[in-house]
Amino acid sequence: MGESSSQDGGATAGRTGVWLIGARGSVATTAVVGAAAIRAGLAPATGLVSELPEFHGCGLPAVGDLVFGGHDIVECALDKRAETLAEHGVLPPGLPALVGPALAAADAEIRPGVPAPAPPDQPSQAGQADRVRADLSGFRARHRLDQVVVVNLSATEPQPPPRPAYARLAELERALAGPEPVLPPSSLYAYAALRAGCGFVDFTPSAGARLPALDQLARELRLPYAGSDGKTGETLVKSVLAPMFADRALAVTSWSGTNLLGGGDGANLADPAVAASKTASKQQILAGTLGPVAGAVHIDFVPDLGDWKTAWDHIRFRGFLGVAMTMQFVWQGCDSALAAPLVLDLARFTARAQQAGRAGPLPALGFFFKDPVGSDEHRLSVQFDALRRWAAGLGAAA
Amino acid sequence: MGESSSQDGGATAGRTGVWLIGARGSVATTAVVGAAAIRAGLAPATGLVSELPEFHGCGLPAVGDLVFGGHDIVECALDKRAETLAEHGVLPPGLPALVGPALAAADAEIRPGVPAPAPPDQPSQAGQADRVRADLSGFRARHRLDQVVVVNLSATEPQPPPRPAYARLAELERALAGPEPVLPPSSLYAYAALRAGCGFVDFTPSAGARLPALDQLARELRLPYAGSDGKTGETLVKSVLAPMFADRALAVTSWSGTNLLGGGDGANLADPAVAASKTASKQQILAGTLGPVAGAVHIDFVPDLGDWKTAWDHIRFRGFLGVAMTMQFVWQGCDSALAAPLVLDLARFTARAQQAGRAGPLPALGFFFKDPVGSDEHRLSVQFDALRRWAAGLGAAA
Amino acid sequence: MGESSSQDGGATAGRTGVWLIGARGSVATTAVVGAAAIRAGLAPATGLVSELPEFHGCGLPAVGDLVFGGHDIVECALDKRAETLAEHGVLPPGLPALVGPALAAADAEIRPGVPAPAPPDQPSQAGQADRVRADLSGFRARHRLDQVVVVNLSATEPQPPPRPAYARLAELERALAGPEPVLPPSSLYAYAALRAGCGFVDFTPSAGARLPALDQLARELRLPYAGSDGKTGETLVKSVLAPMFADRALAVTSWSGTNLLGGGDGANLADPAVAASKTASKQQILAGTLGPVAGAVHIDFVPDLGDWKTAWDHIRFRGFLGVAMTMQFVWQGCDSALAAPLVLDLARFTARAQQAGRAGPLPALGFFFKDPVGSDEHRLSVQFDALRRWAAGLGAAA
C-alpha cells in the first residue's frame, strides 16, 4: 500500500489536508479529536454522513488520513481546548488525553489568523493574502499533500455592503493592492485559498467565496467551492418538516422560532448585524418550500448553555376546511458535536471533487447547508438523493 | 358534458361511489361535508393530496362528483353529527347548514351495519355478507356508478387469532357458510366489498383485506385494495424525522411517545387489546428506518380533548463521539380534519386504479398509511415519489 | 330586599358601575357577556377568583348586579363583537344571542373615547377630562349607582418621559389647562376618574394612576386605585415557579421566554416602544424573587393565533454541586377568557374597598397584576394570602 489509503479499493483522493479557519474553536477541535479517535478505533463513525454505505466506493480520502492545520487569532493550545470541551460534555472524558499526539501535530500547523485591522507590515489585503497563501503552500509541502481543502469555521460576519470591485476578478485584485480593506475576512481567506490551489468550504453564513469575482477565480483555476452555513439543528429539522406539510397539502400560516445558545457563537450572534445574516439564512428554507410564511426567528445568547443549543419552533397550519392546528418542537443539541462530522464530510467530498476535476460551486453539497450555493433546493430528502447521485459520479471518475 | 366530470380533460375515472363503513362517524361526516363544500366553492382543497399539481392529469374523479353512502351501527343523522362537529371546532360554524342537501343525500344511502353478534335471521356470516353485497349493488345501480370504493373507518378491532380458513379462499367460503363467525367485521366487509366488485381501503389497523384468502379473492376478481391505518399525526412526523436521523448518521437510541386523545377513537383505544394493534403499527415505522430503538408508545383516553389529539414524542440520539442529544415534538391536531381529506384521496386513487385495471394490494398508496400493505418503505419522501410515479402511470392508462 | 343584592347577607357594596376604557375590545366584551351569562345561570363562575369560598362574606357586589358602560374609540357594536368572539372560540357559540339585551344595555352606555390628537373644541386636556367626568357622572346618575370603578383595558402605551408636572397635583392641573398635551391617555382617564369620584384600575402596563400627582389626588379624595398589567398567563406561571426554585435553594441561571400572540394586543405590541413597557413588567417578577437572572423575553405578533396566546419559557437552573438542569413550559391560553373574569374581580374588590373607605394604592390586589402598585411581592401564594386577609377585613368593615 502506498502512502495514502482510502476507504475502499478504487480510485482515491490522494493525501488530503484540511485547513481550518478558526482552528482553535470548538468545532475545529472536535473535528481534529474525532478524526484521531476514529483512526485509533476509539470511537464509531456516528454522525459522519460520508461513512454511510451509500458513499462507499466514491474514492473519498479516509477519515484517519486527513492532515489538519489552520489559522486562528486566539492562542489557546488545542489540548487545553479539548480538555475544556470534555469538561463541558462535548467530548467524552479522557478522550483528549488518548489523542494527544494528533492534537499536538495539528497544533504545530496552526498559524496566526489575519488580524481584523491590518498590521503595519502588511498594509494591503493583497499582502495579507500572500501571507495566507504562503502558510497553505508550506503546509502542503511539509506533508506532501495532493490537495488541501480550506474550511471556514470562524465567527459569522455581517454581510458586506455591495462594492463594484466584487463583480470581476481584475477589479477585485486591483482593489486588494490598495491601502483600503475591500474584502471581509472570510472572502479574503477564500481568495487566498483559491490562489493557493485549494478548494474552499464556508461553514458559516459569511460572504466567503460567494462574490462574483471569486466565483470567476474558482472557475478559472478549476477549483471547487461549497457553502454556506452548516445545517446542524433547527434548520435541519425544518428541511424535513416543511416538505412534509407541503406534500400533505397542509397550509403553514406561521412558523416562529427561538434559538438559545451559549458559547462563542452565541456571544457573536448577540450583535444584531451578525444575527441578521443568520436569521435570513434560517428562514430561507421555508419560503423555498412553502411560499411566504409569517413568523420571526430569534437568536438569544444564553451563556449558561455553554456549547449547547436549544431551539423551540412553533408551527401553525391549516388542514381540511381551514381547521387550524399546531406543531411544536424542541431541539437540544451540542453544536460542536453536530457540526464537526459535517466538516470532515465536507472536506472529504470537496477534496475528492477537486481531484475529480469539479470546478465552481458544488450544489450537490447543499444537503449540508442552510443556504446552499448554486441551488435553491431545500428539501432534505431531495438533497440527499442529489448528493448520493453526485457522489456515485465521483466514484466513477478517475 | 357527459354525466361524469374529472379534474382534467384526459381519461376519467367515471362516476365513482364512496361507501364508508362507519358512515356516521366524525371522519366520514367531515369527508362528506368537505366534498360538498369544495364542490360548492365554499372551501379550498387544503389537506387534499390528490389536488396537488403533481396529480393533475391522472384522471382522478373530481372531488365534487363523488357519491357517498355507507354502513353504520349508530343512528344519529348526519346533519346532527355535523352540527356537533361544528360546535367542537372540527367544522367551520355555519358550514353544515350550507351543505344540508348533500348531507341528506348521503344520509339516505346509509344502511344498518353488520351487528357484532349475528342476528337470528342471518345465522351465517355468508348471509351477512350477502346483505352487504346487496346494499352495495343497490347503491351502484341507483346512482349508475362506474365503480364503488369501500373505505373502512369503523372502530379499530383487536387482531384476530390465526385460523386455517384464512389461508385459502375456498376454505374461507366454506367456513363462512357455517354457523360460527370466522371473520372479524372489517374482513367480512372486505370480503363482501370484493364480491360486490368494489375496491377496498382500510383506514384502520384492523385485519380488513389483509388475509391471504382475501388477497387471493382480490387478485382473482382483478380488484385493488389498500391499507392500513391512516397516517395522520404523530406517525406522519415520525416518517420524516426517522429518515433525517438516518441520513445524518445520527444514532437514535430511544423514541418514546404519549398520545392523548378524546372522542370515540380514544375510548375504543382504552381497551388494551385494541391499543396493541395501534401501537404496533405506530412503532413499526421506526424499526424499518432506524433498526431497533428503545421506548414505549402510550395511547391515553382523555375525554376533555374531544376530537383533538396531542402527541408528545421524546427522541434521544447520539452524535459525533457518542454525545447524547434530545429532540422533542408536540403535535396538536384535529384527527377528523387530518383524516377526512385522506379518505377522499384514497377513494379517488383507488377508483382510478380499479378503472385502470390495477389488482391486488396497492403499495404505491403507502404514503397514506402507517402500515402499508405490500411495502415496507416508511420514508415519507420516498413514498411521495412512489405515489407520484405510480399516479403518472395511471394518467397514461386508458 | 332593596334595589341592590350582594353575594351574602352582610354589608354590601351597594349598586356598582363598571366603566371600561376600551369597552368594545375583546376583554371588555367577554366581561360583559360573562357577567350577563352568570346572572342568567347560563355559565358557572369558572375563573372568577372573587367567587371562591375564601371571599364569601366580604360584601362584594354580586356579579349579576354590575352595570356596564365605558369609552372606546372604535364603533363596532357589542353584539357584533361578541359574535366574532364566538366564531373564534372565545365565547361559546350561541351565548351572545342569549344575552343580547345585556349587550344592548352596555352598548347604550359606551361613549366616544378621548381621541389621541385633541379635537379643536377641546384644545386643553383639562377640557377633555371634563368631558370624561361628565360621561361618568351621567352614567352614575342614570343608574343611581353608589360607586363606579373605571378599568383601563385600552392598548398598552409607551412609558411617558418624566415631566416636572407629574410630581405634584397643583402643577399637573396647571399644565392640563394649557394647550400642550401633558398626560398619556391612560393617565388622563385616571385623572378624570378620580375627579369624578371613581376608583381606578389599570389592567395594562400604561402609566395610568401611577404618577405622584395622581397618587396625591387619590389620597386627597379618599379613593382607591390598583394596577398594573393583569397577570393572565406566562407571568402567572412565573409567579409560582420562581418561588418554587427559591424555596428549594435551586439557582436559576437563565429564564428565556417567547410569547406569540395575535389579535389587537399583538399588533400593538409589535411596536418596540410599547413592547418595552410590557417585557419590563414581565421580567420584574423574576428579579424580585430570584435576584438577577439572564435571558430575554420576546413578544411576537403572529396574526393567525387570533385571540390566543402561546408562551414558551425555558428555565435553566443549577442543583446540588452545580449540576445544570432545565425546565420548559408552554402556555396556550385565550387572553380574553383569562383576563375578563379578573376585570370583574378587580371591579368588585375595588368597589368594596371604595365603599369601605380604603384610599390610595391597593397593594393587596397585587395577586392580579404583573407589576403591583404599592408592593414588590411577586410570589403568588403570598399574594393570595394577602388578598384573603385584606378581603376578610373588608367583610368586617361597615
Place this chain on the structure above:
Amino acid sequence: MGESSSQDGGATAGRTGVWLIGARGSVATTAVVGAAAIRAGLAPATGLVSELPEFHGCGLPAVGDLVFGGHDIVECALDKRAETLAEHGVLPPGLPALVGPALAAADAEIRPGVPAPAPPDQPSQAGQADRVRADLSGFRARHRLDQVVVVNLSATEPQPPPRPAYARLAELERALAGPEPVLPPSSLYAYAALRAGCGFVDFTPSAGARLPALDQLARELRLPYAGSDGKTGETLVKSVLAPMFADRALAVTSWSGTNLLGGGDGANLADPAVAASKTASKQQILAGTLGPVAGAVHIDFVPDLGDWKTAWDHIRFRGFLGVAMTMQFVWQGCDSALAAPLVLDLARFTARAQQAGRAGPLPALGFFFKDPVGSDEHRLSVQFDALRRWAAGLGAAA
C-alpha cells in the same frame, strides 16, 4: 470548641450520624460526596433547603459534621460509584478524587444489607432486625454520636398486603419471632432503627414506618419519623401549579404525565406492581388540591437517560365561560442531584427534632415529600411556611 459544631451559635444537635439504606446507590453516593465537598469549601450549598437564611438559628447539625454509614446489598466501592457518576455528569469531573478520604471513611461504615430471602443463620426477621440494630449501635459507639438518623434510599417496594400483625406492636413482635417473613424490608429497617433509638426517614414510597405498630413504637420510644417519597421533580412542579389553578378558580379537567427515566430506579419501576406505588403517590397531590381530575401517569424505563429523568405533563383546564386551554411542561432533571441535598436536609431536621424531643410522625417535613406522613397538605408554599414555623420552634428548644 467542643467536638461538635453547628451552623450557628445556639443550641446544637450534637454529633449526628446518617445511616443510609441503599448506601452505595446514586443518591447516597452523591449525598456523601456533596457533604464532603461543602465541608471542604469545594462547592456551594445549592439545593440545600436547610441552608436557606430562613433556617439559620434552628440548631441544625452542620452539613460538614455529618458522619455517614449504611447498609447495601451491592458491593461496588463508593469511590468507583462516584467516578461513574462523574462520568455521567451527576458529579463535577474531578470532585470524587478530591473527597477520597471522606468516601473511604463512609465506605468503611457500610454493612451488608438484609438479604431478601432470609439467610439460614437468621431464620426469623427478629434475628435480622437484631443484626441491623447491632450495626447501628456499633456505628454510634465508634463515632460517639449523639443521635443517628436512618434514611431509606433503597429500591421502591410493592405495597404489602394488609396483615393483622401490622395493627399493634405486641402482635408484630410476636410475628417477627416466627419463621415467616412478615415485614417488607423497608419496614424491617424502620423497626430496627427505632429499636436502636434512631429516627427514621423514608425517601421512597415503600411502607417503611407507616404501619400502626411502628407508629406505636416510635411514640413509645419518643422517636421521630418522616416520609414518604422524596418530591424531586414532576411532583414538585405539580405542587405549585395545582394551587395556582385552584387560586385562580380555573377548572383543571385533565392532567396527564409521562416520566422517562433510566438508571436503577427506572429499571425497578418497570415492574408494574412497584410502579403502582409510585404513580399513586404522584397523583395524590392533585386530588388533594383540585378534586378529581382525569388523566394517567406513566413511568417508562429508558436506559439511555442514565441518571436523568424527563417528565412531560399536559394539563387541560377551563377558564371563563368554559373556554378550554392547555399548559404543558417538560422537566429534565438529574434525580440524584435533586434528591441528595434533600437527604441531607431531612437528616439534619430529623436529628434536631429527635434531640428536641419530637416524637412520632413529622408532618412539618411534608415540604420534602410526595406523600407526607401525618398531613394531607400538598401546596408547596403552605408546606414551606409550615416547615419554617416548625423549624423556628426547634430553634427555641433546648
